[in-house]
Amino acid sequence: MDTTKNNYSKTQLIALVTLRALIGWHLLYEGIVKLLNPEWSAAAYLRDSKWIFSGFFNWIADTSSVLQIVNFLNVWGLLLIGLGLMIGLLTRTSTIAGIVLILFYYLATPPLTGLTYMFPPEGSYLIVNKNLIELAALVVLLFFPSGKIIGIDRIISKLRRKES
Amino acid sequence: MNDEKKENNKLQRRDFLTGLATIPVLGLFGAGLLNQILYNKNRDELLKSDFNLGDLISESDEYQNDTEGDLLRIGIIGTGSRGMNLLESLGFTNTRTKNKLYGNLKIQLAGVCDVYDDAAEEAIMLSKYNSFVKNSDEFPRAKRYKNYLDMLSDKEIDAVIIATPDHWHAKMIIESANAGKHIFAEKCLTRTIEEVYQIKDALKNKKIVFQYGHQNRQQLSYKVARQMIMQNILGKITLLKTHTYRNTPQGAFIRHLDQKIDPDKVDWQQWLGDTPYYPFTPSRYFGWQKFFEYSGGLPAHMFSHEYDAINQVFKLGIPKSVVAMGGIYYWKDDRNTPDVFQASFEYPDRELILTYDANLANTSTGEYERGAKVKEIVGNDAWMKLGLNITIYPDKNSEKYKEKIKQGLVEPDSPLLSFIPGENKSSVQTITSASKKLYASSGLVSTYRNGKEVDVTYLHLREWLEGIRKGIVVSGTFQTAFEDAITCHMATKSYLEKRRVEWDPVNQKVI
Known part of the structure; x- marks a missing residue:
C-alpha cells in the first residue's frame, strides 16, 4: 500500500500540516532559547511544582546529577521534537515524545483550584491550560498523521520501499 | 496493477517537492531567530557600553591555594555557637577527610578558653585534625584556659579569636593587644561607647593585626x-x-x-564580669542578646x-x-x-x-x-x-x-x-x-x-592570617570597627534616652 496516498482533502491536509509546523515552531524555539542561555535550568520550574507529583519534581530539582540529565534531555528533546514536527522528520516518534514531554510540564504545574505558582500564567486557566491543549493537539496529529505525505518522512519511506 | 504499484514506489520528483514542502517554514524560523539574536545583542551592547561595566572586579580563587609561612598557634576565647562556627570555618571539624575546596591555613588550635566546661571540651575535641590539611597528622590537643588572661600570658599562643558576649570584648581586646597577640574580634566591637575609645587608645602603635569579625567584608x-x-x-x-x-x-x-x-x-x-549580679538562668546565658547588660x-x-x-x-x-x-x-x-x-x-x-x-x-x-x-x-x-x-x-x-x-x-x-x-x-x-x-x-x-558557594567566614579569617604573615592590610580594620560601633551605639543611645543623638566630628564625641 502506498502510505503517501491518503484520504484527506486538500484543505484538511493543509490544516493538519499547518498545526504540525506551528507546534514544531513553538517547541523548537523553546529549545533554542534554553540552549542559548547558559544560566537556564529547569530547577526553578521543578521546585515550583505543586500537586501529587511535586515530590518527584522537587527531587529532580534538588538532585544535581539528575537535574543535569533532565536539563539536557529537556533542551535537546524540545529541539529535536520541534524540528521533527516542523519538517516532518520521524514525525510519529516526535509526536509521541512531544506528548510525553508536555504531559510532564502539565503534571508538574497543573492549574487546579487552590494551586498558585511563582511563574504567573499569561492567561486565566481552570484545569485546562495551553500545555494541555498543545498536548491534545499532538494527540490529534498522532491519529491524523501527515509526515509521510508532506514531510521528509515521505522521502525516507519511498527510499526504504525502493530498497525492499 | 503491478506496474502502477512499481510506479508509486518509485521516488519521484513530486515526492521530493511535497516531502520538503515545510522546509521554507524552517527558513522563516531561522530568519526570525537570527533577527532576534542580533536585536538582543545590539541592545545588550548599547546598554553595556553606556554603563561601562567592562572592568568590574572579579572573584579570585586564590583561596584554594595553601598558605605559606610558619605555623600560627591560635587561641579562642568563647566557644559558644559563634565561636564554634569560626572553628569550623578554620577547618576544625574533627575529620581527616581533606576538604579540597579550601587551602590549608597552616594553623593549630592551641588554646581554648570558655567559662562553660562542656563548650570548652567540645572545642578541644575539634583541635585534633584540620580538614584543610592533606593527610593531617594528629595535632596536639588544645590547652584549656579557665581565664583568658592565662591564655594571653602564654607564649605558645600567637593570635586570639574573641567570640564572647559583647560585655567582655573591650577588656579582652585591650589585654590581647597589650600581650602582643593578633586579634580577630567579633561584632559588636563593644557594649558601650566609652569602651570604643579605650580600645582605640590600646591599639595605638601596637604591631598587631586586628580584624573585625564582619565576614561580609568578603562578599x-x-x-x-x-x-x-x-x-x-x-x-x-x-x-x-x-x-x-x-x-x-x-x-x-x-x-x-x-x-x-x-x-x-x-x-x-x-x-x-563587671555587670550587675543576676542569678544564672539558661535564658540569660544563651540569649544574652536580649539584655542591655551584655x-x-x-x-x-x-x-x-x-x-x-x-x-x-x-x-x-x-x-x-x-x-x-x-x-x-x-x-x-x-x-x-x-x-x-x-x-x-x-x-x-x-x-x-x-x-x-x-x-x-x-x-x-x-x-x-x-x-x-x-x-x-x-x-x-x-x-x-x-x-x-x-x-x-x-x-x-x-x-x-x-x-x-x-x-x-x-x-x-x-x-x-x-x-x-x-x-x-x-x-x-x-x-x-x-x-x-x-x-x-x-x-x-x-x-x-551549580557553582560552589564559598564560605566568606573562611575568607575573612584567612585574610587575617595572611595579614599576620605577610603584613597585608585586612578589610576589617579598626577604623571600620570604630565607625560601626559608634553608629550602632548612637542608635541604642537614642532609643534609651528617647532623643536625637548627635556626633561631634571635631571632638570625636557622641553628644
Whole structure:
C-alpha cells in the first residue's frame, strides 16, 4: 500500500500540516532559547511544582546529577521534537515524545483550584491550560498523521520501499 | 496493477517537492531567530557600553591555594555557637577527610578558653585534625584556659579569636593587644561607647593585626555594588534602606529551649564580669542578646551587619545624627532590649539618609535571600536590590533613562542589570528576555548555579592570617570597627534616652 496516498482533502491536509509546523515552531524555539542561555535550568520550574507529583519534581530539582540529565534531555528533546514536527522528520516518534514531554510540564504545574505558582500564567486557566491543549493537539496529529505525505518522512519511506 | 504499484514506489520528483514542502517554514524560523539574536545583542551592547561595566572586579580563587609561612598557634576565647562556627570555618571539624575546596591555613588550635566546661571540651575535641590539611597528622590537643588572661600570658599562643558576649570584648581586646597577640574580634566591637575609645587608645602603635569579625567584608556583591554606584547607574542616591525581619524564638534570641546545661559547669561569676549580679538562668546565658547588660540589642547585634555592608559600599562613616524608637511589643519574656526597632541615620554632607527597621515578629514582608533581607539603594534614576546578588531597576520617571525607555531599550520597573557571583567568573548581565526578568525579580537566580558557594567566614579569617604573615592590610580594620560601633551605639543611645543623638566630628564625641 502506498502510505503517501491518503484520504484527506486538500484543505484538511493543509490544516493538519499547518498545526504540525506551528507546534514544531513553538517547541523548537523553546529549545533554542534554553540552549542559548547558559544560566537556564529547569530547577526553578521543578521546585515550583505543586500537586501529587511535586515530590518527584522537587527531587529532580534538588538532585544535581539528575537535574543535569533532565536539563539536557529537556533542551535537546524540545529541539529535536520541534524540528521533527516542523519538517516532518520521524514525525510519529516526535509526536509521541512531544506528548510525553508536555504531559510532564502539565503534571508538574497543573492549574487546579487552590494551586498558585511563582511563574504567573499569561492567561486565566481552570484545569485546562495551553500545555494541555498543545498536548491534545499532538494527540490529534498522532491519529491524523501527515509526515509521510508532506514531510521528509515521505522521502525516507519511498527510499526504504525502493530498497525492499 | 503491478506496474502502477512499481510506479508509486518509485521516488519521484513530486515526492521530493511535497516531502520538503515545510522546509521554507524552517527558513522563516531561522530568519526570525537570527533577527532576534542580533536585536538582543545590539541592545545588550548599547546598554553595556553606556554603563561601562567592562572592568568590574572579579572573584579570585586564590583561596584554594595553601598558605605559606610558619605555623600560627591560635587561641579562642568563647566557644559558644559563634565561636564554634569560626572553628569550623578554620577547618576544625574533627575529620581527616581533606576538604579540597579550601587551602590549608597552616594553623593549630592551641588554646581554648570558655567559662562553660562542656563548650570548652567540645572545642578541644575539634583541635585534633584540620580538614584543610592533606593527610593531617594528629595535632596536639588544645590547652584549656579557665581565664583568658592565662591564655594571653602564654607564649605558645600567637593570635586570639574573641567570640564572647559583647560585655567582655573591650577588656579582652585591650589585654590581647597589650600581650602582643593578633586579634580577630567579633561584632559588636563593644557594649558601650566609652569602651570604643579605650580600645582605640590600646591599639595605638601596637604591631598587631586586628580584624573585625564582619565576614561580609568578603562578599563580592558589595564590592561590585560600589563600582556600579560609582558609575552613576542609579543617579543621585538619597535613601538607603536596611532591614532585619525574623519570626522564630531562635531569631528573637531565645536560645536555651533545646539546651541542657549543668549550672555547676559554668563559671557564672566570671561570665558576669563587671555587670550587675543576676542569678544564672539558661535564658540569660544563651540569649544574652536580649539584655542591655551584655549587648546593645538589635542595633548592635543585627544592624551592625547592615551598617557595615552599607559602609563598605558607600564609605559613609559616622552619621551626623540618629533618631531611634522601638519597644518590646511581641516577645513578652525576660528581655529588656526591643523586639521592634526603627532608626534613621542622617548624613547631610552626603545628602542622604540611612534607615533601619527591625521586627522579630514577622518574616513575610520584603524580600529575602538565603535568610537575609536585601537592602535597597534608592536613586532618582534607578534603585538597587543589594544582597548576595545585585539587581537594578530603572525608575519610570527617570530623566536619564527617558530616551531609552521611549526606544524600548529600557523597561521601567523591571530588572535592567543583574550581578550574580558565578562559578568561574562573575558577570554583570543586561536582562532582556522575559524569563530572565522573572528569575531575576524572584531572587532565585543564585539557586540556579551549580557553582560552589564559598564560605566568606573562611575568607575573612584567612585574610587575617595572611595579614599576620605577610603584613597585608585586612578589610576589617579598626577604623571600620570604630565607625560601626559608634553608629550602632548612637542608635541604642537614642532609643534609651528617647532623643536625637548627635556626633561631634571635631571632638570625636557622641553628644
